[in-house]
Amino acid sequence: MTDYYAIYQKRLNRFGTDYQSRIQGKREKEFELYLEKSVYRISFEYDNQNYIGSFEKYKQDETKTLHYLLTHIDCNIPNGTILELPTKDEGVDNLWMVYYLERIKASGYNRYIMLRMTHFLTWTDRDGATRTSWAYMYGQEDNMLKEELRSRSRMDTLYTENLKSSFFILPTNPYIKQDTYFIIGEKPLQQYFRVTGYDIQSSEGVEYVTVDPVYEYDLTPPPVKQEGDNDNEFFWLGGGNGT
Numbered sequence: 275m276t277d278y279y280a281i282y283q284k285r286l287n288r289f290g291t292d293y294q295s296r297i298q299g300k301r302e303k304e305f306e307l308y309l310e311k312s313v314y315r316i317s318f319e320y321d322n323q324n325y326i327g328s329f330e331k332y333k334q335d336e337t338k339t340l341h342y343l344l345t346h347i348d349c350n351i352p353n354g355t356i357l358e359l360p361t362k363d364e365g366v367d368n369l370w371m372v373y374y375l376e377r378i379k380a381s382g383y384n385r386y387i388m389l390r391m392t393h394f395l396t397w398t399d400r401d402g403a404t405r406t407s408w409a410y411m412y413g414q415e416d417n418m419l420k421e422e423l424r425s426r427s428r429m430d431t432l433y434t435e436n437l438k439s440s441f442f443i444l445p446t447n448p449y450i451k452q453d454t455y456f457i458i459g460e461k462p463l464q465q466y467f468r469v470t471g472y473d474i475q476s477s478e479g480v481e482y483v484t485v486d487p488v489y490e491y492d493l494t495p496p497p498v499k500q501e502g503d504n505d506n507e508f509f510w511l512g513g514g515n516g517t
Contacts (some may be wrong), residue, residue, distance in 0.1 A: 302347065309344075316360050325349050329359055332387070339410070340492050342384040343502065351375075351386060354445035354479030356408055359388070361376030371445060373480065389443060396457045398493070399449040400456040409444035409483075439470075446474050450483055455491055466490050 304312035309315060312328040319325070325345060343359070351357075355372045370388040378385060401406050442456075454469040467485035474481050504507035 298380060298382065301380065303382070305344070306348070318357055318359055320349070320351055320355070320357060324454060329388075339390050340373070341388045341390070343370075343372075343388050344388070347382070347384055352385075352479050353477065354481075356391065356445065357388075371408070371410070371443075371480075373443075374477065378460070391444075393442065393458050395442065395444070397450075397454050399454075400451065403449075405447070405449045407444050407447055409442035411440065411442055412482075413440050429471045439484050439486075441482050444481055444483065446479055446481045450481070455488075456485065464490070471488040 309326060309328055312330075314328045314330045315326065315386055316329045318329075326375050327346075327349070328342075328344040330342045330344065331338070332342055334499060338361070341359075341361075343357075345351075351372050353372050353374050356369050357372070358367050359370050360367045369391040371391055373389040375385040376385045376387055389410050391410055393409050395407050395409055397405050450469060450472055452469060452471070456467040456469070458467070466488050468488045469480045470482055470485040470486050472481060473483075476482065
């Protein structure tokens with residue numbers, strides 16, 4: 275009888291010693307079984323470690339802008355992290371940013387909302403250093419993402435109702451300031467934008483940068499006066515205070 279009771283106790287407590295832990299352990303086991311059979315199963319790298327997940331389409335998103343990434347609960351990825359993930363129906367790897375972790379009470383897995391990166395930004399910061407970042411460009415007609423922003427935003431989230439502006443969504447970047455000049459693409463198909471505002475408070479790890487399209491700036495450095503040069507040729511470069 276003792277052996278039977280020991281087996282019974284072992285089976286009863288195989289997912290934990292109390293009700294809550296048994297429920298949690300059972301759901302984690304169910305996710306493990308789901309992951310083994312998922313047609314969206316992928317392998318990806320984060321923080322120099324390999325992980326397994328299920329990378330699935332987001333609701334009815336025909337633009338393929340958002341996806342779900344389902345992972346084990348011990349795979350904790352901060353908002354704003356960019357991952358290289360394979361999209362099954364396209365057969366190629368793309369860059370996706372962790373937009374946020376969708377909290378599901380007593381779930382056996384993590385479900386991240388992933389935002390596809392579409393634009394590679396280049397700019398020069400105020401110290402003269404060249405900076406780069408991947409971003410998603412949110413336009414006036416992007417109704418799907420607009421609804422997603424509204425559904426999860428706090429009341430004080432910036433830009434969610436600003437339908438007249440375009441902005442980039444990217445990982446929080448301390449080198450983006452007012453009037454930063456973005457360059458996108460390669461000539462002759464480059465585009466140029468000027469930063470008119472940015473929000474780094476509404477979503478931890480994620481930044482919203484409002485931009486206006488502009489003409490190409492002339493970034494050629496001004497000439498440096500050399501010994502023997504005529505002062506009159508540098509009159510305006512000196513502020514126009516010559517005699």
